[in-house]
Amino acid sequence: MKRVLVATLLCCILAGCFTECSARIKDTSSRIIHPLSLKEVKVNDPFWSPRYKVWTSVTVYDVLDKLEGKYVPDRQDIIEEKEKTGRTRNALLNFDLVAQGKKNIDAHDGPPWYDGLLYETIRGAADLLIQYPDPKLEHKIDGYIDRIAAAQAIDPDGYLNTYTTLTRPDKRWGTNGGDDKWQHDIYNAGMLTEAAVHYYYATGKTKLLSVAVKLVNYMYKEMGPAPKKNVIPGHAGPEEALVKLYRLFKDNPGLKKQMNGPVDEQQYLQLAKFWIEDRGNYGESDGSHKRNSDSTYNQDHLPVFQQQTIEGHAVRATLLATGVAAMALENNDARYINTADHYWENMIGKRMFITGGEGAIANGERFGNDFYLPESAYLETCASIGAGFFTGKMNELKADGRYMDEFERIIYNNLLSGISLSGDHYFYENPLLATDHHRWAWHSCPCCPPMILKMVSALPQYIYAHGDDAVYVNLFIGSDANFSLSNHRKIFIKQTTQYPWKGVVRIEVSPVKDDVFALNIRIPGWAHSKENPFDLYSSKVTEPVTLTVNGQQVNVNPVNGYAVIQRKWKKGDVVELTLPMQPRIVYPNEAVKTVKGKAALASGPVVYALEGTDNTSIDSIGIKKDNKLSISYKSGLLNGINIITSVEGQDSSKKFTAIPFYSIGNRSTSPYKVWLPVRE
Numbered sequence: 001m002k003r004v005l006v007a008t009l010l011c012c013i014l015a016g017c018f019t020e021c022s023a024r025i026k027d028t029s030s031r032i033i034h035p036l037s038l039k040e041v042k043v044n045d046p047f048w049s050p051r052y053k054v055w056t057s058v059t060v061y062d063v064l065d066k067l068e069g070k071y072v073p074d075r076q077d078i079i080e081e082k083e084k085t086g087r088t089r090n091a092l093l094n095f096d097l098v099a100q101g102k103k104n105i106d107a108h109d110g111p112p113w114y115d116g117l118l119y120e121t122i123r124g125a126a127d128l129l130i131q132y133p134d135p136k137l138e139h140k141i142d143g144y145i146d147r148i149a150a151a152q153a154i155d156p157d158g159y160l161n162t163y164t165t166l167t168r169p170d171k172r173w174g175t176n177g178g179d180d181k182w183q184h185d186i187y188n189a190g191m192l193t194e195a196a197v198h199y200y201y202a203t204g205k206t207k208l209l210s211v212a213v214k215l216v217n218y219m220y221k222e223m224g225p226a227p228k229k230n231v232i233p234g235h236a237g238p239e240e241a242l243v244k245l246y247r248l249f250k251d252n253p254g255l256k257k258q259m260n261g262p263v264d265e266q267q268y269l270q271l272a273k274f275w276i277e278d279r280g281n282y283g284e285s286d287g288s289h290k291r292n293s294d295s296t297y298n299q300d301h302l303p304v305f306q307q308q309t310i311e312g313h314a315v316r317a318t319l320l321a322t323g324v325a326a327m328a329l330e331n332n333d334a335r336y337i338n339t340a341d342h343y344w345e346n347m348i349g350k351r352m353f354i355t356g357g358e359g360a361i362a363n364g365e366r367f368g369n370d371f372y373l374p375e376s377a378y379l380e381t382c383a384s385i386g387a388g389f390f391t392g393k394m395n396e397l398k399a400d401g402r403y404m405d406e407f408e409r410i411i412y413n414n415l416l417s418g419i420s421l422s423g424d425h426y427f428y429e430n431p432l433l434a435t436d437h438h439r440w441a442w443h444s445c446p447c448c449p450p451m452i453l454k455m456v457s458a459l460p461q462y463i464y465a466h467g468d469d470a471v472y473v474n475l476f477i478g479s480d481a482n483f484s485l486s487n488h489r490k491i492f493i494k495q496t497t498q499y500p501w502k503g504v505v506r507i508e509v510s511p512v513k514d515d516v517f518a519l520n521i522r523i524p525g526w527a528h529s530k531e532n533p534f535d536l537y538s539s540k541v542t543e544p545v546t547l548t549v550n551g552q553q554v555n556v557n558p559v560n561g562y563a564v565i566q567r568k569w570k571k572g573d574v575v576e577l578t579l580p581m582q583p584r585i586v587y588p589n590e591a592v593k594t595v596k597g598k599a600a601l602a603s604g605p606v607v608y609a610l611e612g613t614d615n616t617s618i619d620s621i622g623i624k625k626d627n628k629l630s631i632s633y634k635s636g637l638l639n640g641i642n643i644i645t646s647v648e649g650q651d652s653s654k655k656f657t658a659i660p661f662y663s664i665g666n667r668s669t670s671p672y673k674v675w676l677p678v679r680e
């Protein structure tokens with residue numbers, strides 16, 4: 001075992017890579033399948049590649065510039081703020097003030113989590129740099145890291161949260177009458193840690209990693225079972241971040257020497273476990289080890305293993321669930337796996353919107369009750385993305401295509417709706433019905449743009465996965481992948497498709513030497529009339545799914561969501577999958593009273609909406625169960641989309657044009673709706 005580990009590490013070092021070597025190390029983890037590293041897959045796709053061009057040339061700079069205060073306020077709250085202060089807010093200024101030794105000055109730019117938003121953007125930028133090297137961007141980030149490190153260097157313990165230092169330095173971690181749910185001390189530390197790990201993988205640079213290690217070592221000293229402080233993150237996210245830090249040092253022990261302080265990666269895992277398992281524990285019966293918190297808002301209402309439903313602030317909840325699943329991958333503890341299952345089943349089976357949106361309720365930005373899925377729901381972009389990270393982790397744990405079905409629902413709908421086609425305007429809320437819904441350039445709480453960057457930059461990793469003797473095709477995105485199965489069996493895969501506008505997916509499989517393994521191709525639930533694994537939504541398609549190998553038809557028969565093709569593969573073998581992209585009518589479960597008597601339109605993974613720009617009076621438009629629908633590609637519309645039109649004669653109340661939900665709000669702020677009344 002040890003020899004395998006050494007050989008693997010040596011191979012990684014020789015290859016000059018900083019990739020997540022865990023993919024090739026056998027250990028006690030319960031991981032069934034491994035995602036590829038970002039260095040092993042390259043997107044080359046007519047739908048996604050033009051978007052990456054926008055995200056790398058516009059969005060990442062846009063978010064960083066705006067975090068530095070280079071924005072023109074376009075929302076009332078930040079317009080008023082600028083009028084009052086005479087300037088825009090600058091996240092970097094906070095670090096500079098702390099580095100100058102300023103403390104308790106009652107001045108801080110932006111919300112308490114502004115540090116965290118900068119770190120999240122650095123993480124997204126780091127992942128983008130792996131796929132799209134950009135020396136100018138890397139130089140810019142190095143400059144930020146110098147300023148972050150200077151702010152930390154002022155504190156002998158390595159403590160860093162600019163909001164707390166500048167406004168309430170005696171309330172670190174929300175103690176002494178403070179509140180980490182507001183202060184975000186631990187959340188920001190977690191996001192710093194993630195940024196540091198990702199930036200190391202991208203560049204091999206260790207400065208930010210040293211900052212993170214010092215801060216995490218300090219947190220480990222401060223928090224934990226008595227006599228340490230009874231403190232958990234007011235906002236989840238740091239749990240998964242510490243699992244990543246643990247993984248990094250476990251897989252790269254030589255890296256420890258490059259840190260400025262000691263590294264014991266087991267401590268990082270212990271602290272993450274404490275943060276998860278201490279939820280719902282407010283102290284001992286004798287009053288010792290006390291914590292003032294009992295809130296569903298940050299999932300602290302019950303011990304975590306007793307939490308049967310996903311509750312509270314939807315971003316916090318989905319990120320805690322991601323942390324629980326990430327920990328389950330490391331410790332194979334049935335309590336963690338069961339808890340992750342409960343969260344997922346409740347979320348997907350009873351609380352997820354048809355667009356992949358999460359968090360129905362504006363007050364507390366939280367999950368509503370089961371089957372409470374109103375059209376005007378809140379649906380923060382970040383919550384849907386958190387659900388995406390969670391369901392992606394579940395796929396690593398269980399290798400079941402249904403997890404990627406829901407991942408796909410999120411990325412083609414609620415994720416992409418969060419960002420304009422131009423890449424510099426954003427939605428915070430993504431309701432399914434609105435009359436005057438504006439994208440904004442910047443927000444008083446601009447959490448969604450960094451979260452969008454984190455997900456889109458990570459997306460190539462979700463296209464494929466592998467086990468020892470199995471390859472998984474999870475997403476239909478044109479791409480080239482170069483990776484190895486067990487015993488260094490190298491494989492090259494080339495995927496070509498016009499998905500989601502056409503259903504044909506060509507997968508060329510080329511092992512370096514003829515090789516026996518199973519190619520698992522996800523067959524989406526919607527493609528065989530299983531819209532949702534728990535029938536929260538239902539639909540029917542009549543065209544079949546077809547699959548060929550070198551032109552010969554093979555059986556589809558999905559097992560755990562995948563068609564399995566086990567054979568001896570030769571260089572240049574071609575698999576062709578054809579999915580039924582005919583428009584379909586989707587109905588909600590009868591338990592969903594909020595959209596009773598209504599139906600929505602979809603084609604493939606894309607959910608559709610009617611927008612006022614294309615339809616004279618969307619209020620009066622309904623749909624009949626036997627409505628004839630036609631679908632066609634419009635290259636000049638909204639950067640190229642399929643539209644769905646009704647072909648119901650001359651009656652204008654029956655005619656409509658529907659566009660992908662993600663593309664709403666790019667031409668105007670005219671009304672739109674997803675659910676249509678069903679007419680007899």
Ligand SMILES: [Zn+2]
Nearest residue numbers: 380382447448
């Ligand atoms: Zn957000």
